[in-house]
Amino acid sequence: MRKPTSSTATAEAAAAKSTPCCVKVGLKRGPWTPEEDELLANYIKKEGEGRWRTLPKKAGLLRCGKSCRLRWMNYLRPSVKRGQIAPDEEDLILRLHRLLGNRWSLIAGRIPGRTDNEIKNYWNTHLSKKLISQGIDPRTHKPLNPQSSDQPKPSSSKANHLQESLKEPIKTASSGLEETTSGSTAHPIISNKENEYFQNNSNAHLDDQYHTDHFIASRGYTSLLNYDGSFGMDLRGNQRLVNGEAEDINSGTEDVFSFLNSLINEEAFQQHQIFNEPNVNSAPASSDPLFPIAATAFGLTTVWESTLTPSALDQNESK
DNA sequence: AAAATCGACAACCGCTCGTCG
DNA sequence: GCGACGAGCGGTTGTCGATTT
Numbered sequence: 001m002r003k004p005t006s007s008t009a010t011a012e013a014a015a016a017k018s019t020p021c022c023v024k025v026g027l028k029r030g031p032w033t034p035e036e037d038e039l040l041a042n043y044i045k046k047e048g049e050g051r052w053r054t055l056p057k058k059a060g061l062l063r064c065g066k067s068c069r070l071r072w073m074n075y076l077r078p079s080v081k082r083g084q085i086a087p088d089e090e091d092l093i094l095r096l097h098r099l100l101g102n103r104w105s106l107i108a109g110r111i112p113g114r115t116d117n118e119i120k121n122y123w124n125t126h127l128s129k130k131l132i133s134q135g136i137d138p139r140t141h142k143p144l145n146p147q148s149s150d151q152p153k154p155s156s157s158k159a160n161h162l163q164e165s166l167k168e169p170i171k172t173a174s175s176g177l178e179e180t181t182s183g184s185t186a187h188p189i190i191s192n193k194e195n196e197y198f199q200n201n202s203n204a205h206l207d208d209q210y211h212t213d214h215f216i217a218s219r220g221y222t223s224l225l226n227y228d229g230s231f232g233m234d235l236r237g238n239q240r241l242v243n244g245e246a247e248d249i250n251s252g253t254e255d256v257f258s259f260l261n262s263l264i265n266e267e268a269f270q271q272h273q274i275f276n277e278p279n280v281n282s283a284p285a286s287s288d289p290l291f292p293i294a295a296t297a298f299g300l301t302t303v304w305e306s307t308l309t310p311s312a313l314d315q316n317e318s319k
Numbered sequence: 320a321a322a323a324t325c326g327a328c329a330a331c332c333g334c335t336c337g338t339c340g
Numbered sequence: 341g342c343g344a345c346g347a348g349c350g351g352t353t354g355t356c357g358a359t360t361t
Binding site for chain 1: 347351
Binding site for chain 1: 326327328329331332
């Protein structure tokens with residue numbers, strides 16, 4: 001992988017700082033061979049993940065534990081999905097990145113089969129360039145030069161839709177990249193209630209990364225919701241999001257779990273009438289005006305699609 | 320055909336956090 | 341409270357195949 005010279009220099013520099021892992025003399029570096037992959041995969045099949053520092057020795061590998069972990073997590077794990085990023089995955093990445101920033105592991109956690117490294121690479125090689133070419137700052141998701149009147153306009157309808165998707169807080173649940181060439185506008189998954197909330201509550205402004213993070217973290221969505229509606233905990237993600245306000249997360253955990261259970265039980269979920277039922281005791285999070293935004297952002301698209309089709313939304317709005 | 324350039328992505332690095340003694 | 345250690349994260353780099361000159 002790396003050139004021997006620079007590698008040596010780096011290793012020496014690192015050794016001077018006495019980094020415990022990966023500096024051991026005689027350890028192999030660079031691309032993994034099929035034989036190494038097999039050794040690692042077989043060992044983990046037998047012994048399970050973890051104990052990465054001692055794993056290489058036990059597995060008969062001349063690699064550092066860190067390297068083994070990375071290889072397993074990003075490549076060998078059975079759940080890792082290979083192949084091109086699908087348009088709906090791309091759209092989800094964009095949405096999640098707008099909300100979470102470069103928190104690749106959090107983003108990856110909501111896209112089944114994709115690793116943080118893969119998403120990070122995809123962002124750096126594809127999406128950030130795409131956004132820049134459209135005059136959007138990939139860091140802030142805002143126009144690079146809002147004052148400029150000669151802002152380059154997206155040429156394709158897909159690109160145009162992408163830009164719109166990034167400007168607006170909420171669009172369709174399924175994909176912001178859906179073509180709208182038929183002339184019909186996409187139905188936003190946001191009710192008058194939510195619009196009102198955005199107008200009246202500055203904390204809810206999605207362009208403000210801090211408030212967005214705070215909102216997400218304070219309700220535990222970030223750490224709890226997975227793409228497929230299942231949930232798990234990522235305390236580190238929580239902690240990074242809230243900047244010392246972890247108590248906000250924990251205080252609502254039970255409510256969130258209760259709500260998530262209702263999500264998993266789709267039948268129950270459908271009975272909640274999310275937008276219009278004022279007091280949903282069994283699912284407090286769903287009555288939060290901002291709930292649809294978080295849910296959409298975190299990829300609960302299948303749930304939304306099954307319950308909140310445009311026609312269903314129209315019915316809700318007209319009530 | 321050879322050299323130069325580019326793009327994609329696997330892998331590495333430094334750092335932080337949580338846990339445990 | 342402190343240090344060591346394990347684990348994980350985001351940023352960066354190096355390699356390699358494809359494309360262009």
